[in-house]
Amino acid sequence: FSVDLSQMRSLRLFFNDDNYTCGQLVVASRESQYKILHFHHGGLDHLAQVLHRWHTLLHNIKLTPGSEDPETPLRHFMVCRPEVQKFEQHPEEDKVPKITPELFYGKIMNDKGIIEDDLFLRKCVFFGGLDKELRREVWRFLLHCYPYNSTFEERDMILQIRTREYHEITRRRLEKMTPEQHAVFWKTVQSVIEKDVVRTDRGNPFFAGENNYNIEIMKNILLNYAVYNPALGYSQGMSDLLAPVLCEIKCESEAFWCFVGLMQRAIFVCTPTDNDMDNNLSYLRELIRIMLPHFYKHLEKHVDAMELLFCHRWILLCFKREFTEAVALRMWEACWSNYQTDYFHLFLCLAILAVYADDVIAQDLNTDEMLLHFSSLAMYMNGRDILRKARGLLHQFRQLVRIPCTLAGMCQRCGPGIWDSTHRPSIECTGAHDLCQYVVQ
């Protein structure tokens, strides 16, 4: 491609490795078209130095009286080195171990197979993550395929029952539908699923190539889920959520039950009703208002910006299209751990904004430009920093002395609760809606 530098609106460098040598050079035109140059093998730091000197020079010329040139093409130069300072981090950051097979089989699970302290397991998943080879084992707990306090024998039994149930669902789909029901099912569910499974995660070796049988399995699971839960049926995005689960769990019926757990217990999964999405977005708006007031002011300035359209895909696919798979799955696991909050995905949204929205404010991007800005960042953000920042923001949120009633609902669930015993903030009515139970009499 070619870039007309005289039409350049901004030039930005995003570093995404710990040594600050690799990343992207992003050129945005005045028309909000983005061209991105990737530096996979270093060198971006040198370019940054050169550009810095050039920018300083340009800036100095502009400051000389009489040389004001309104047509200077470059409006904005920025070097983005996402860095999460120690004080921004959760105090327990780096203090909780990653779950390794030794830790899991030696300490977390007892000799009967029971996980006695599931809070510790979830806490480790939340902070330290999980060895890749343990995914199949641990995900089945996190996704409620069976309970933490079950023994080896009990789990064998549960799995047997669930396998039978799964076959029963398949039978219902294949044998028990009337021709009319089948016609409707084909039109509203099957035809959409068939379109989607062949374009889901085909880059993953597990689903790659012509006539890959795993695609057939993915299709069966989605079809069966629509039979199992006709109220939800199938909506686009579900195949994207299922694919990584199937890829790790491998077994069709177990993957199905994990998927059921994911769809029915994960808060970030939005059903076709608007309510879930609306709830998530209104919580997020409030979190932005309290925790990122500068960005909130920016949103207030621009028409329709409060719809937060740029966050929709983040929430719907739980960041799957925003980060590389390894990092996205770390985020999924952190969300599934339900540690200290059921809404960790919103703190991840908040973290992305905290790290990458300064640029939006500096360039005063309007609603449409913001959408382009954030979609241009997809796959180029530093996910490990985002995770750290998100955990830090959750900690910060939990330290608040007062929270608005609009966020009370967000803090209700989650096992022992979001607040520990020492601290419980007061909830105050914002006056934004009628009949609030938190109105001070």
Added chain:
Amino acid sequence: MAKTYDYLFKLLLIGDSGVGKTSILFRFSEDAFNISFISTIGIDFKIRTIDLDGKKVKLQIWDTAGQERFRTITTAYYRGSMGIMLVYDVTNEKSFENIKNWIRNIEENASADVEKMILGNKCDLDAKRQVSKERGEQLAVEYQIKFVETSAKDSLNVEYAFYTLARDIKAKMEKKQEASNPAGARSGTHQLRDERPKPTSWLSRCSVL
């Protein structure tokens, strides 16, 4: 800063899942094609500025999931739209039948005078064809909408479609401006109107392509 365009048009791509909306957009904005596309989730747009009769027209083309389920997205998607591409897949009967539903959807959500065009995409896949070109043309006549068969893969008629839609919007807009400001706009738009195809001739013009 000086504006870099004379007109800004918001266009939408609408149609069933998998008909090739994203591929059409990708062909038009990047002049490229990728066989293994992923399904669109959420909402996205691309920009391309074209030259129409000496005017710079900035096209902002929006793309969303075929099965969009969120009211906020639907509202935002249709808001301020000036032109809509209704896309079906010539190898998929159902996507063709659904064009009628999509037109109803447009009537409910978009402004009444939005310009529309029907695209029968994937016309390179002749062996798998389920919908003949004649049926596409017939449907277009029924709704008084322009029609063309496209192939995002072979880059067939995609440019033509967007230019045609943009030209129609521009003509309509200038006609409106002229009506509200007859003295100022006359000389500028008179010539343009001459270039406009007569309403009866469009069908023959499309079939030539």
